[in-house]
Amino acid sequence: xxxxxxxxxxxxxxxxxxxxxxxxxxxxxxxxxxxxxxxxxxxxxxxxxxxxxxxxxxxxxxxxxxxxxxxxxxxxxxxxxxxxxxxxxxxxxxxxxxxxxxxxxxxxxxxxxxxxxxxxxxxxxxxxxxxxxxxxxxxxxxxxxxxxxxxxxxxxxxxxxxxxxxxxxxxxxxxxxxxxxxxxxxxxxxxxxxxxxxxxxxxxxxxxxxxxxxxxxxxxxxxxxxxxxxxxxxxxxxxxxxxxxxxxxxxxxxxxxxxxxxxxxxxxxxxxxxxxxxxxxxxxxxxxxxxxxxxxxxxxxxxxxxxxx
Amino acid sequence: xxxxxxxxxxxxxxxxxxxxxxxxxxxxxxxxxxxxxxxxxxxxxxxxxxxxxxxxxxxxxxxxxxxxxxxxxxxxxxxxxxxxxxxxxxxxxxxxxxxxxxxxxxxxxxxxxxxxxxxxxxxxxxxxxxxxxxxxxxxxxxxxxxxxxxxxxxxxxxxxxxxxxxxxxxxxxxxxxxxxxxxxxxxxxxxxxxxxxxxxxxxxxxxxxxxxxxxxxxxxxxxxxxxxxxxxxxxxxxxxxxxxxxxxxxxxxxxxxxxxxxxxxxxxxxxxxxxxxxxxxxxxxxxxxxxxxxxxxxxxxxxxxxxxx
Numbered sequence: 001x002x003x004x005x006x007x008x009x010x011x012x013x014x015x016x017x018x019x020x021x022x023x024x025x026x027x028x029x030x031x032x033x034x035x036x037x038x039x040x041x042x043x044x045x046x047x048x049x050x051x052x053x054x055x056x057x058x059x060x061x062x063x064x065x066x067x068x069x070x071x072x073x074x075x076x077x078x079x080x081x082x083x084x085x086x087x088x089x090x091x092x093x094x095x096x097x098x099x100x101x102x103x104x105x106x107x108x109x110x111x112x113x114x115x116x117x118x119x120x121x122x123x124x125x126x127x128x129x130x131x132x133x134x135x136x137x138x139x140x141x142x143x144x145x146x147x148x149x150x151x152x153x154x155x156x157x158x159x160x161x162x163x164x165x166x167x168x169x170x171x172x173x174x175x176x177x178x179x180x181x182x183x184x185x186x187x188x189x190x191x192x193x194x195x196x197x198x199x200x201x202x203x204x205x206x207x208x209x210x211x212x213x214x215x216x217x218x219x220x221x222x223x224x225x226x227x228x229x230x231x232x233x234x235x236x237x238x239x240x241x242x243x244x245x246x247x248x249x250x251x252x253x254x255x256x257x258x259x260x261x262x263x264x265x266x267x268x269x270x271x272x273x274x275x276x277x278x279x280x281x282x283x284x285x286x287x288x289x290x291x292x293x294x295x296x297x298x299x300x301x302x303x304x305x306x307x308x309x
Numbered sequence: 310x311x312x313x314x315x316x317x318x319x320x321x322x323x324x325x326x327x328x329x330x331x332x333x334x335x336x337x338x339x340x341x342x343x344x345x346x347x348x349x350x351x352x353x354x355x356x357x358x359x360x361x362x363x364x365x366x367x368x369x370x371x372x373x374x375x376x377x378x379x380x381x382x383x384x385x386x387x388x389x390x391x392x393x394x395x396x397x398x399x400x401x402x403x404x405x406x407x408x409x410x411x412x413x414x415x416x417x418x419x420x421x422x423x424x425x426x427x428x429x430x431x432x433x434x435x436x437x438x439x440x441x442x443x444x445x446x447x448x449x450x451x452x453x454x455x456x457x458x459x460x461x462x463x464x465x466x467x468x469x470x471x472x473x474x475x476x477x478x479x480x481x482x483x484x485x486x487x488x489x490x491x492x493x494x495x496x497x498x499x500x501x502x503x504x505x506x507x508x509x510x511x512x513x514x515x516x517x518x519x520x521x522x523x524x525x526x527x528x529x530x531x532x533x534x535x536x537x538x539x540x541x542x543x544x545x546x547x548x549x550x551x552x553x554x555x556x557x558x559x560x561x562x563x564x565x566x567x568x569x570x571x572x573x574x575x576x577x578x579x580x581x582x583x584x585x586x587x588x589x590x591x592x593x594x595x596x597x598x599x600x601x602x603x604x605x606x607x608x609x610x611x612x613x614x615x616x617x618x
Contacts, residue, residue, distance in 0.1 A: 112446070132445045133438030136490075137482050139421070163505050165512075171493055173446050181445075184480060184501055189512060191500040192493055196472050203474075203498060 004275035007232075007282045012153050013290035017062050020301050024063045027304045035304030036065035037124055037296075038093045040083055043073030043103045052099055058293045064300055067093065073103045077110050081117050088119040094304035095124035097296070100174075121306065124299045127174065135178055138185045141306065142299050147179035149291025150211060150232050151186065159209070159230055159280065162187035167207035169193045169200070169220065169269075175213040175234055183209070200224070218244065218271040228279035234288050235269030248272050313584035316541075316591045321462050322599035326371050329610050333372045336613045344613030345374035346433055346605075347402045349392055352382030352412045361408055367602045373609055376402065386415045390426050397428040403613035404433035406605070409483075430615065433608045436483065444487055447494045450615065451608050456488035458600025459520060459541050460495065468518070468539055468589065471496035476516035478502045478509070478529065478578075484522040484543055492518070509533070527553065527580040537588035543597050544578025557581050 027035050037059055041052050052068065059066035069083060080098070087096045096118050102110045115123075120130040126144040134140040154161055166188035170176035176192060184190045193203055204210055204224040212220045213234035225231060239245065245265060249255040249272070259265045268284030275281050282288055336344050346368055350361050361377065368375035378392060389407070396405045405427050411419045424432075429439040435453040443449040463470055475497035479485035485501060493499045502512055513519055513533040521529050522543035534540060548554065554574060558564040558581070568574045577593030584590050591597055 112448070129439050129442030129446065131438075132442030133440065134442075136441045136445060136486050137421070137438065163507050165507075177445050177490070177493075180501075181486070184486075184503075187503070187505040189500065189502055189506040191498065192489075193498055194493075194496070196496040197498040198472050198474075 004278050005280040006275075007153060007157055007230075007280055007287060009149075009153065009282060009287040009290040012156050013149075013294035015156060016149075016152055016291070016294040016298060017058075020062055020297060023301050023305065027301065027308050030308035031304065033092065034063055034065050035095070035300050036067065036093050037095045037097060037300040038067045038069060038087045038090070040069045040071065040080065040087075040096070040098045042071045042075055042080060042099070042106075045101065048099050048101070054293055055097070055296060058297055059300070062297045064297060073105070077102075077106045077113065080106075080110075080114065084114060084117045088117075088122060094122060094307055095300040096122045097124040122303055124296060124303065125174075126178070126299065132173075132178070135181055138181075141302055143182070143295075144174055144178040145295035145299065146175050146213075146234060146288060146292045147182050148298075149295040150179060150234070150288060151182050152295065153232070153282070153288070153291055154186075154209075154230075157280070161209065163189075164208040165189050165191070165206050166209040166211065167191045167193060167204050168211045168213070169204060170211075170213035170215075170234070172213065179211055179213065179234075183211075212269040214269050216269055217267050218248070218269070220270045220274065222271070222274055222277045225274050225277045227277050229277075230280040231270055231274055231278045231282070232288065233268035233270040233282050233284050235267070235284060236289065237267050237269070239265045239267045313587050314589040315584075316462060316466055316539075316589055316596060318458075318462065318591060318596040318599040321465050322458075322603040324465060325458075325461055325600070325603040325607060326367075329371055329606060332610050332614065336610065336617050339617035340613065342401065343372055343374050344404070344609050345376065345402050346404045346406060346609040347376045347378060347396045347399070349378045349380065349389065349396075349405070349407045351380045351384055351389060351408070351415075354410065357408050357410070363602055364406070364605060367606055368609070371606045373606060382412045382414075386411075386419050386422065389415075389419075389423065393423060393426045397426075397431060403431060403616055404609040405431045406433040431612055433605055433612065434483075435487070435608065441482075441487070444490055447490075450611055452491070452604075453483055453487040454604035454608065455484050455522075455543060455597060455601045456491050457607075458597060458604040459488060459543070460491050461604065462541070462591070462597070462600055463495075463518075463539075466589075470518065472498075473517040474498050474500070474515050475518040475520065476500045476502060476513050477520045477522070478513060479520075479522035479524075479543070481522065488520055488522065488543075492520075521578040523578050525578055526576050527557070527578070529579045529583060531580070531583055531586045534583050534586045536586050538586075539589045540579055540583055540587045540591070541597065542577035542579040542591050542593050544576070544593060545598065546576050546578070548574045548576045 056066045115127040120128045126142045166183040168180045171194045201224045205226045209230045211232040217237035245259045365375045424436040429437045435451045475492045477489045480503045489501045510533045514535045518539045520541040526546040554568045
């Protein structure tokens with residue numbers, strides 16, 4: 001029944017990584033070593049540990065050096081900043097990432113302080129205010145990985161953006177706002193929605209291209225989607241509600257089996273039944289997630305290239 | 310006939326300046342001198358000369374020191390940067406402004422280079438990438454003056470923003486993009502339009518609050534405006550076409566007399582007949598223009614306050 005195109009993030013991420021190979025080789029020739037990323041992981045958050053493991057593995061797959069620096073949850077902010085400064089000054093690190101979230105005990109401004117401390121030239125996540133400002137001015141070289149990955153997905157999937165209406169649901173510093181700016185620079189007419197938006201489904205239905213990044217499992221249902229629209233699901237949520245799983249997936253599906261085995265299921269912000277309406281949809285998992293990591297590798301190579309110059 | 314409220318920028322600008330008086334006094338006490346702004350004006354562009362004169366006058370009216378540094382049009386970019394660095398290091402200057410546009414002969418990246426060179430703590434215009442990035446992260450203290458002035462106008466005129474649909478026409482680094490971000494942070498649902506937007510009048514009609522900053526005289530006509538919408542006109546254009554003046558203004562009006570006398574008329578991006586549809590409208594002149602200068606004074610005081618701390 002469904003005519004919905006599945007936008008496979010694993011395939012696109014592989015294409016991005018393949019395109020990096022020659023550039024990694026060029027950096028090796030110029031610097032005498034591969035591009036190198038330093039990751040600082042503070043504390044024992046299990047989700048963070050999973051993400052960081054994925055980044056380390058992807059780095060190895062791409063021929064990069066990834067140094068993982070683990071600090072105990074009790075580390076004072078000043079010691080984290082000292083570690084950042086050490087990597088800023090390190091001649092053998094091209095890029096730096098401090099895994100979010102930092103332990104709550106560090107205080108509400110810890111991440112902001114870290115992002116202000118990372119050398120903008122080594123800012124693998126593109127969260128430094130200098131890089132965010134340059135993004136606004138459409139001249140950033142290091143850009144937030146998730147929205148940059150979405151742009152790569154659209155480009156490599158031949159999905160037109162210019163002149164079309166894009167709606168972004170979610171206004172985070174990491175996804176929503178940079179996503180809106182990148183779509184704007186690609187000549188879309190962009191609307192940003194959030195928790196205070198009145199009649200959100202009606203606004204979302206204006207979209208030819210709908211990007212959802214709010215962190216609420218299955219929040220976007222069929223009535224948010226104009227028939228034929230492209231829907232990009234940035235959400236990553238652990239679904240534990242059996243009734244929802246039964247409503248979403250047919251009895252014999254793999255997804256039901258996975259849920260039965262694990263008691264939870266990684267799902268996005270988009271109800272999977274949106275595929276009955278949408279023209280294209282990114283799955284979760286296997287949609288935007290792999291792109292984020294591929295773009296982190298890309299940023300590391302970009303940072304290394306500018307050192308090699 | 311018209312029920313349209315005129316949003317008087319001169320009155321609001323005076324209120325902003327009045328609110329600065331006590332803060333200027335506090336800075337005088339703390340630093341032993343008034344807040345001080347250094348303006349660098351390169352070349353002989355007549356419009357720039359007019360703008361700068363307005364800034365110098367407004368500074369004097371507000372009790373600030375304004376140092377005007379004039380450089381010939383032939384000044385090399387490096388010499389302009391040297392002057393910026395001198396003001397960065399100067400203990401008697403709190404804020405710095407380099408008047409745009411710089412002479413075209415300086416090359417296409419001259420302004421960007423200047424904005425990257427100004428100390429973010431002294432960035433009176435809020436154009437430094439660090440301050441733009443902090444604006445995205447909703448923690449900027451020095452923000453682009455024109456959109457910040459529009460926000461002040463809305464606030465002081467008791468015009469609700471939260472939950473309403475705002476449409477910004479124009480995506481410049483100086484007005485359109487920061488305007489969209491400020492409206493977003495005030496909880497509007499924000500759409501940004503531009504030259505590539507399809508069916509612009511229809512998109513504009515979605516707006517409860519329409520901000521126009523594209524630099525085309527009278528571009529926004531009645532069919533762009535939902536009845537009752539608030540329309541903010543950021544345009545400043547010299548109209549020289551007699552037929553347009555006759556179409557816009559009644560025979561005995563002051564505006565026609567001004568045109569007859571001067572051969573041109575300062576007008577906005579909004580056709581004045583929009584007042585037949587809009588619920589509120591900023592005039593040109595006397596709308597957004599005075600707010601921009603008032604917010605420049607505000608930024609100078611903010612920069613001085615942070616030095617006084």
